[in-house]
Amino acid sequence: MATMPDEPSVRLASRQAPPFAGPPGPVTSRSEHPVRVEEDLMEARHAVRAAALAVDLGLVDQTRVVTAASELVRNAYIHGGGGVLVIEQLSRKGGRGIRLTVSDEGPGIPDLDAALNDGFSTGAGLGHGLGGARRLMHEFDVECPPGGGTTVRVTRWATG
Amino acid sequence: MTGVRRATGVPILRLGDVLVTGLLEELDDRSATAFLDELTERITAEGATGVLIDISRLTIIDSFVARTLSELTTTARLLGTRVIVAGMRPPVAITLVELGLRLDGVETALTAERGMAALGWFRTASSQEVGHGDHAG
Amino acid sequence: MSAIESAGRARVARALRDHEAEIAENWINLQVEQDVLVAGIGEGELRGEADQLVASLRGALADEQLPTARLAGEHAELRRTLADLSLRRARGGATPAAISLAVLALKDVVLEILRRSTRDATELFEAAVVLNRVLDAGGILAFDQYVATREEIISRQSRQLMELSTPVVRLWRHVLAVPLIGTLDTSRTQVVMESLLQSIKDDEAQVAIIDITGVAAVDTSVAHHLMQTVAAVRLMGADCVISGIRPPIAQTIAQLGVDLSAILTRATLADALAAALRITGDAPLPAGVGVGS
Incomplete structure (x- = not known):
């Protein structure tokens, strides 16, 4: 279905209070991972785990970030027909962090509020993908431009 | 479809009426589905009354694996079989809860041993520590 | 370093040496006047602090390797003296502004002494430039030190509190x-x-x-x-x-x-x-x- 040219881009951002926020610092490392075939899901998880280790996230935080990545990458693979994951290691006063950006060229998300509500799913999974990833991360930002495609950006900072 | 699929490579042992199996560090979606199918087949084929799944090595449970475990439990219950998931790691439990998943209906045990006990299996040597002598007044 | 700056530094250093006691005393008095001192720091301690600052400032000015504006940050003894001062007063409950003002007050005191010892406006000006450069940086350093110390204390305490308050x-x-x-x-x-x-x-x-x-x-x-x-x-x-x-x-x-x-x-x-x-x-x-x- 063609979209109206003046249809606004759907956008949602949220932020759980991150610990001792300093100004966002520089990106210390960046890598790109394609999400084309099912094996890429596993590759993406491993890359995220390695990056989480590199920025000294604790074991629980590593698990949160890898799980969130798994949800987002699966969404891009199933609903978006594939896409790309960008992993960035961040550094700022008060701690380091990791930012994941998953984008796909799929049809986008028709009803973002519903998608963030638990139980909603248009494909495999329990529908906890998007909402779950939001709860596991400190910062969450999703954008669906009218032309299609979805970009989700999430960040978690090391605590303590 | 006939024959036993071995896509997962996860061994499933049979101890009396109980099937015992354990998952490794992580599970991709395809293996999770294959595991579900294989275990369901074995339950019916062997008339198991109980299934113990040791997940003490599993480092991540996302919504797909969680759904697989829930489905397995429900399917097994319909077949008259009790499933116990044992040994979930603390980071995995915390993440699951924050993800919004409670694994409703799935029975859990702290260790494989406790799970087996719940399914009616006991170690021959008593696992109970003996006596309260140190609390004597 | 220019000859002019060098001469200015020597002049300030000489004033610090020749009027050591007077400068220390005037500095303390000026701080009392400006109301930047906190209760709880004894007279003897204040005097010791003043003597120490005057001495290390003189020592730093004699270090020809370092430009004047970087003395506070890079001359080891001066830096330590300023950091100690900041820490001591922060513990006493002083505000970061009060700590900076205290360091800056030393400028007025030394300038007053210099004004008495020379009639030459150019000489006085050169000395004033040197004083400003070194003590402005000193005031900022004291301020920074205060903030850094506080941040460290706050984050450590909140971590400890968190752990202490959840004993299993x-x-x-x-x-x-x-x-x-x-x-x-x-x-x-x-x-x-x-x-x-x-x-x-x-x-x-x-x-x-x-x-x-x-x-x-x-x-x-x-x-x-x-x-x-x-x-x-x-x-x-x-x-x-x-x-x-x-x-x-x-x-x-x-x-x-x-x-x-x-x-x-x-x-x-x-x-x-x-x-x-x-x-x-x-x-x-x-x-x-x-x-x-």
Whole structure:
């Protein structure tokens, strides 16, 4: 279905209070991972785990970030027909962090509020993908431009 | 479809009426589905009354694996079989809860041993520590 | 370094040497006048601090390797003196502004001395430029030091507080308890959950008691956090008992419409322990009965 040219881009951002926020610092490392075939899901998880280790996230935080990545990458693979994951290691006063950006060229998300509500799913999974990833991360930002495609950006900072 | 699929490579042992199996560090979606199918087949084929799944090595449970475990439990219950998931790691439990998943209906045990006990299996040597002598007044 | 700057530095250094005692004393007086001192620092300590600053400032000015503006930050002794001063006054409760002003006040004092010793406007100007450069940087350094110290103290204390306020205690064989005190927010909940779950695993505990006698108030988010913790404990394969729900809190929970029906609750920690022992199979002994060994 063609979209109206003046249809606004759907956008949602949220932020759980991150610990001792300093100004966002520089990106210390960046890598790109394609999400084309099912094996890429596993590759993406491993890359995220390695990056989480590199920025000294604790074991629980590593698990949160890898799980969130798994949800987002699966969404891009199933609903978006594939896409790309960008992993960035961040550094700022008060701690380091990791930012994941998953984008796909799929049809986008028709009803973002519903998608963030638990139980909603248009494909495999329990529908906890998007909402779950939001709860596991400190910062969450999703954008669906009218032309299609979805970009989700999430960040978690090391605590303590 | 006939024959036993071995896509997962996860061994499933049979101890009396109980099937015992354990998952490794992580599970991709395809293996999770294959595991579900294989275990369901074995339950019916062997008339198991109980299934113990040791997940003490599993480092991540996302919504797909969680759904697989829930489905397995429900399917097994319909077949008259009790499933116990044992040994979930603390980071995995915390993440699951924050993800919004409670694994409703799935029975859990702290260790494989406790799970087996719940399914009616006991170690021959008593696992109970003996006596309260140190609390004597 | 230019010859002019060099001469200016020598002039300031000479003034510091020749009028050491007077400068120290005037500096203290000026600080009293400007009301930048805090109670709790003795007269002797103030004098020692003043002497130390005058001496290290003189030492720094004599170091020809360093440009004037970088003396405060890079001359080891001057830097340490300023850092100590900042730390001492911060502990006494001084504001960062007061600490900076105190350092800057030294400019006026030295300038006054210089004005008495020379009639030459150019010489005075050169000396004033040197004084400004070194002490402006000094004031900023003292300010920065204060902020850095405070930040470190705050983050360390909040971590310690977090850990201290969530002790997991072993009440009985296979029974753990965590008494919660104060407020329960998201980050506290995460710390509690993490240490409780790890202890459950380490102790192979069967029951975890969460005692909320010390929790100030329960709102929807606190109730939600409690439910999350209970859910995580169950996923681990252990049972959870919540104790210490005081009447006003019970009322709040009822009004909030939070469904705690699936959760085992007891009025007191003792009742919770009794319930826990029934779960583990260690029935509590009647009062007064000991066990012979």
